[in-house]
Amino acid sequence: MAEELVDEYFADLISNVSHANGVFRLTFAQQEVDNAVRPVVRVLIPANQLQNAVRSITGAANEIREKVQAQADAAEAADEAMGEPAADEAEAEAEEKPKKGKK
Numbered sequence: 001m002a003e004e005l006v007d008e009y010f011a012d013l014i015s016n017v018s019h020a021n022g023v024f025r026l027t028f029a030q031q032e033v034d035n036a037v038r039p040v041v042r043v044l045i046p047a048n049q050l051q052n053a054v055r056s057i058t059g060a061a062n063e064i065r066e067k068v069q070a071q072a073d074a075a076e077a078a079d080e081a082m083g084e085p086a087a088d089e090a091e092a093e094a095e096e097k098p099k100k101g102k103k
Helices: 047-082 086-096
Strands: 013-020 023-031 037-046
Touching: 013 037, 023 047, 037 047
Parallel strands: none
Antiparallel strands: 013 023, 023 037
């Protein structure tokens, strides 16, 4: 069975939140170049489900943050394990050796 595609919208802020008749209405918007706010989409969430929705978003954001941090830590550890580049090591060795003919 083919997966049904869902419309996607880009929004970088929530421009309005209202509540009426047991339903929260969240208006997502885009901030334009001239600082104007352009509404993009409105999401309606039953009041009794809002806490679950916020908790799910928070949990997903924390999980993503932890994965990104783990990847950054692993990359840093790999960089440290590789040590200094060979050219830097050769320069360091040359500086450590006493120079011949000079007293």
